[in-house]
Amino acid sequence: MGEFLQNIVDALSLGSMYALVALGIGLLFGILRLINFAQGDFITIGCYALIVPSTDVTARMLIGAWSWPALIPSICLIVIIVALLTYALVFRPLRRTPSPTLMIASFAVSYIIQNGVLMIYGSRPKAVNLWAGLNSPIFIGGLRLPLLEIVTIAVALLLMAALTLFLKRTLLGIQMRASAEDFRMAQYLGIRGNVVIGLAFGISGLLAAVVSLLYLTQSGSLSHVMGVPLALYAFVAVVIGGMGSLVGSVAGGFLVGIIVTFLQAYLPPDLRGFRDAFAFAIVILVLLLRPAGLIQAKNVVERV
Amino acid sequence: MSVIAEPFLEVAGVHVRYSELVALRGVTLTVNEGEVVCIIGPNGAGKSTLLAAIAGGVALSKGTIRFRGQSIVNTSPEAIARLGLSLVPEGRHIFGSLTVEENLLIGASRRGDRRQATKDLRRVFDYFAPLKERRANPAGRLSGGEQQMLAVARALMTRAPMILVDEPSLGLAPKIIDQIYRILLDLRIREKLTLLINEQSSHRVVKYADRIYVLRAGEIRLHGTATELRDGIAIKEAYFGFNDERAASS
Numbered sequence: 391m392g393e394f395l396q397n398i399v400d401a402l403s404l405g406s407m408y409a410l411v412a413l414g415i416g417l418l419f420g421i422l423r424l425i426n427f428a429q430g431d432f433i434t435i436g437c438y439a440l441i442v443p444s445t446d447v448t449a450r451m452l453i454g455a456w457s458w459p460a461l462i463p464s465i466c467l468i469v470i471i472v473a474l475l476t477y478a479l480v481f482r483p484l485r486r487t488p489s490p491t492l493m494i495a496s497f498a499v500s501y502i503i504q505n506g507v508l509m510i511y512g513s514r515p516k517a518v519n520l521w522a523g524l525n526s527p528i529f530i531g532g533l534r535l536p537l538l539e540i541v542t543i544a545v546a547l548l549l550m551a552a553l554t555l556f557l558k559r560t561l562l563g564i565q566m567r568a569s570a571e572d573f574r575m576a577q578y579l580g581i582r583g584n585v586v587i588g589l590a591f592g593i594s595g596l597l598a599a600v601v602s603l604l605y606l607t608q609s610g611s612l613s614h615v616m617g618v619p620l621a622l623y624a625f626v627a628v629v630i631g632g633m634g635s636l637v638g639s640v641a642g643g644f645l646v647g648i649i650v651t652f653l654q655a656y657l658p659p660d661l662r663g664f665r666d667a668f669a670f671a672i673v674i675l676v677l678l679l680r681p682a683g684l685i686q687a688k689n690v691v692e693r694v
Numbered sequence: 695m696s697v698i699a700e701p702f703l704e705v706a707g708v709h710v711r712y713s714e715l716v717a718l719r720g721v722t723l724t725v726n727e728g729e730v731v732c733i734i735g736p737n738g739a740g741k742s743t744l745l746a747a748i749a750g751g752v753a754l755s756k757g758t759i760r761f762r763g764q765s766i767v768n769t770s771p772e773a774i775a776r777l778g779l780s781l782v783p784e785g786r787h788i789f790g791s792l793t794v795e796e797n798l799l800i801g802a803s804r805r806g807d808r809r810q811a812t813k814d815l816r817r818v819f820d821y822f823a824p825l826k827e828r829r830a831n832p833a834g835r836l837s838g839g840e841q842q843m844l845a846v847a848r849a850l851m852t853r854a855p856m857i858l859v860d861e862p863s864l865g866l867a868p869k870i871i872d873q874i875y876r877i878l879l880d881l882r883i884r885e886k887l888t889l890l891i892n893e894q895s896s897h898r899v900v901k902y903a904d905r906i907y908v909l910r911a912g913e914i915r916l917h918g919t920a921t922e923l924r925d926g927i928a929i930k931e932a933y934f935g936f937n938d939e940r941a942a943s944s
Contacts, residue, residue, distance in 0.1 A: 561803060561808060561811075564792065564796045564799055564800060564803075565800060565803050567791065567792060568789045568796075568800045571789045571791055571792070572787055574751065574771070574787075575787040575789070577771040577775070578749055578771050578772075578780070578781045578787075579800055579801055579803065579804070579848065579849075579852060580772055580775035580776045580803060580852060581772060581800065583770075
């Protein structure tokens with residue numbers, strides 16, 4: 391029983407991470423019909439921004455050495471700026487192109503970021519020790535839980551609540567939802583497309599920055615492709631959640647987290663190496679049963 | 695004091711082409727401040743294209759459009775909306791997942807002042823009482839007539855002095871159509887609106903419009919005041935192109 395509860399917390403923690411990445415991807419898809427594979431690389435940048443730029447094998451902390459009240463906003467700011475730059479330089483000029491063009495462009499951005507990191511920081515993975523205290527366990531009713539997992543879940547819930555409030559209660563948030571539903575009509579009503587899209591990129595950057603800190607604290611290792619699997623699983627989460635639905639993206643994120651964690655825990659040891667194959671088999675099964683995803687968005691129509 | 699006022703909206707020699715297909719070939723029309731002008735024409739005549747072109751949603755291949763003396767060619771839809779020209783497009787395009795009130799607030803986003811928006815909301819609910827009752831409902835649940843009201847109300851929230859309405863009667867029952875026209879004409883007087891309205895059928899339009907243009911196959915075939923065209927014979931000929939056939943066969 392204890393082990394099962396432990397697995398639940400693991401699953402929710404991993405799911406929170408996927409849900410945050412999926413939200414970043416889902417937000418941009420909703421507004422721009424862009425499937426942004428570079429979302430994972432925004433995370434990579436958030437991680438690398440912590441250390442001194444150099445190709446040395448050992449990492450020396452730069453921003454990572456600051457106390458958290460300075461560290462967190464700095465990393466958020468850096469990743470938000472990178473996200474906005476990709477919009478200004480790449481996606482804004484391509485704004486009116488079809489969805490597949492945008493997706494290919496996001497692959498290009500992804501490779502450019504990866505290779506940029508490779509050039510500046512070198513190709514070898516580096517060990518980084520961020521917030522070691524969070525990796526110590528806490529005990530709740532005889533249950534041994536890593537503090538980091540609790541923090542991850544709490545932070546994810548907090549961000550989702552904040553995003554929900556923003557989208558429901560503020561004029562800008564309502565404008566974003568309207569633009570996601572019918573971009574052209576929103577423009578006919580005078581909503582500035584660049585403001586709304588820029589805001590979506592900014593929020594995606596913020597989400598990526600938070601994930602980068604949580605992910606690095608847990609993994610303790612930097613690599614120029616570290617964000618790729620996160621983006622891939624999050625993309626899967628967006629698809630099974632239902633393209634264009636943010637609630638779907640979150641639900642998909644948690645579902646993927648649960649599938650991956652429970653396969654890891656309960657597959658026979660011989661088969662655990664093939665965990666991802668089983669995970670994707672389940673994904674295919676979900677899509678066969680619900681081709682449009684768990685939650686169907688109302689307005690995933692081609693943009694005119 | 696100048697006697698001849700400049701037209702509020704001036705469309706001159708407008709051509710629009712969708713790749714191979716020519717949708718508009720040299721359309722010229724004017725709308726004066728405070729007027730209600732209707733464009734009528736059969737399906738596929740280019741009426742929607744014309745309104746979309748004015749609102750900045752479709753690029754011109756030739757011609758000029760001026761709104762209150764200012765050229766609005768090659769201007770983005772959002773910029774044209776901010777100049778005070780609001781389009782109620784065909785099919786209404788309400789935001790179905792947003793509430794009625796949120797839809798209206800989107801209309802007010804041009805100004806971004808929430809307090810003023812709340813004031814305008816009250817003003818708009820005066821005209822559209824059924825919307826007030828349903829203000830917290832998702833707009834997608836409204837009936838067709840209510841959705842059309844919402845689309846007009848949302849345009850009103852932009853405080854645009856000129857509203858373009860694309861086929862307000864599409865898919866609605868005659869009683870509801872009359873109700874919507876009554877509201878539009880009421881708005882025209884009380885809000886000093888200038889209106890340019892597309893319609894497929896002429897019989898209501900001759901009652902409500904000041905002037906009428908007949909558009910067929912991308913060209914203006916007839917133009918006159920509603921009084922001049924009241925008997926409907928000239929309209930019918932222009933609409934169906936009887937004159938063309940006569941000319942072709944002779």
